[in-house]
Amino acid sequence: MENQLSETQYLVGDAMTIADISLYAYTHVADEGGFDLNRYPEIQSWCRRIQSTDGYVGMA
Secondary structure, eight states: OHHHHTTSSBTTBSSOOHHHHHHHHHHTTGGGGTOOGGGOHHHHHHHHHHHTSTTOOOOO
């Protein structure tokens, strides 16, 4: 994911697709499973892009 996101805004190109929505669901809470995303700045930026999308509703 990190490599791909260093080349495109989203996982399949420059527009969000179902691939982004599907993988975001688990990726944004990776720390809860003991996975540190601090080593992956592109993934962190991608999460922020998704969170700033109009209509985004976060989980409580």
